[in-house]
Amino acid sequence: MEKKGWDEFEIGAMLRTFDGAVTDIATTLPENRPYSQSSSFTASVADWRIEKPLFNKDYCIDCQFCWVYCPDMSIISRDKKMVGIDFDHCKGCGICVQVCPTNPKSLLMFSEQKDEEAALAEWPKKEKKDQSEEPKED
Amino acid sequence: MSEMKKIKNLKDFSTSADRFEGANLLCPGCAHSIIVREVLNATNDDLILAASTGCLEVCTAVYPYTSWDASWIHIGFENGSSAVAGAEAMYKALKTKGRLKQPDRVPKFVAFGGDGATYDIGFQWISGCFERGHNMMYVCLDNEVYANTGGQRSSSTPIGASATTTPAGRVSYGEKRNKKDMMAIMAAHGAPYVAQVAPNKWKDMVAKIQKGFAAEGPVYINAMSACTTEWKFAPEDTISISDLATDSLVFPLYEIINGTQLNITYRPKNIIPVRDYLGAQGRFKHLFTKQYEYLIDEWQTRVDAKWDYLQRREEAGV
Structure with missing residues (x-):
């Protein structure tokens, strides 16, 4: 993924774990979650x-x-x-x-x-x- | 209030979908993430979380990744508690004004902090949150050392432990002062629920977390977190070291309700000597030399006295 430099971040930067809305994450199994590239789930x-x-x-x-x-x-x-x-x-x-x-x-x-x-x-x-x-x- | 999640046994519990992700950078065998999982999986409600600076924070929010599947705030060393308290105050205000978008969803507010952030650096902030009576839970991941910065002693480090700022050697046996009794301090705030938990007793822990979520007001949870790096034991032994700690009563599991009612929640069938607990960890290695051996007996006396005290309080119902 393309990474921003440290000085390109806005103050109060936010990472989104998911691409799109997840209504009830506590009952959604990982295979059904739309993980974004910001989630460490996508890393190894x-x-x-x-x-x-x-x-x-x-x-x-x-x-x-x-x-x-x-x-x-x-x-x-x-x-x-x-x-x-x-x-x-x-x-x-x-x-x-x-x-x-x-x-x-x-x-x-x-x-x-x-x-x-x-x-x-x-x-x-x-x-x-x-x-x-x-x-x-x- | 939303309904409490029903967890009858471990098989029930294992149907939980984790809201804490892998590929965080915590050490292999770190008890922090076992505790975090048991806390987060105890509820299905929405979560608003913060972590004070410490292992948990720096390892779960490494650019460009986050390991949290819930609203999570990256905040300073001292103010994890206040950040969550602020969010809780905001929630209350929006609720009063009728401006909540989903009023039927009642979130849980949880702050995590290490023992450094809890016992030392964030102490004043936590005390403030408890005095103001926010409806939140504060979980202290108590590994008895500043593990993130290289193992400096904190006021949670017990007597005789070798830390990098209190190293054991010819002239010193390591940490000289006893561990601060944070449980008693937090209970003295008159908090509705204060409990000590250990990750190896998952059922006791989940029951306490759920009680904490059900309580109205600030809740303090002191979670023993065996640190493979600073306590110096093999990563696969995290659970067995935790077993030694709870069964030798070095970490007795108990709760204090409203600051006045103490209940012991776990009584080991076979109480094992404190010597076994100390001997399993590298940070107490020097206690097993002739010079410092007397400290082991002192340890045992101290642990026995504390257990005796807890039992007397439970019996007296105070």
Whole structure:
């Protein structure tokens, strides 16, 4: 986008998040919102990540812990179901993996280059209770 | 008044459409945005927001982007509270004159500030807003340090924490003064609702925010915000550190209604030693040396005394 210089701004400059009117933003899902280029939703912080979380829906119980504790609005939940991860906005902090209560975890951190199918194929199996150490990916 | 949003469980809550956007520049694992999400998602009403200078402000309004899907004012360090109070006064005036374009939509007025903006720099302004009795909510994102400018101590920094202006070393154990009791100060204003919350107890937090929105008058919320950068822990541990803080009673969760009725809202099943909380953070690393070890016992005594005090107040109903 074309950026204005700092001295070209009017005093009291205003950024509009949306192009056009949105009547009830609190009940409009992101995919239905007319984001303008001023919204950081259109930007990406994907290059911050060293590791990325991957999601295995076979083990997910839709508890939504990852959704509520994600600091970057990157867990996509629709109709009370966890459907995936928004990799444009995920910074790779790993909170979702930490709070995931399933055994094995339905979210795990992998290196940024890891292929999703390969990761799902080598997903760890259910652990016995006395092994409290969680599986780590090299 | 518009109807309160019904949030029975986490699945209900997860149908909320966030009004705070990603690709803000907060650190990975920052608790600020978890708190902001839980506050904003607690209501479906229109929002009028301001943020005092601090991490939250500088990271969510980086030119040419904004991360807010609501009316949000970029304002100074000290006057986030007054900006929202001004908007609220304007709203009231237009309402009285019958000039509101959509009179059926009642917005919520919320100001955010860090502990620096709340405990130190904006203190006088907040006090003014509470004295004038604006119908607004002030949320303090309390990470106990000026994290945005490089980790200087604030009057919220607890004893023994190493900050860049109170560094720990051979001659000093770091911060020497105890944390200011902001909750008591705000309750003493006679505010209808004052509460301490933590992002890891989302249900307690959402219930308190909704109570705050329902209250008539100024509401103060002190939200513990574990800072991965300045408390020095790994970004994925934000929630577990918050759990340690609430379960060791370093951050007891309670509310004060009308300045006179104190309720404890969370009693941990297993109270864990304060030592565990301190040991999990790099800023208290030096307390685990022979020289400064005595401070850990002092910490425990202080936390126990505070918990005892809160329980006595709750029992006495004052």
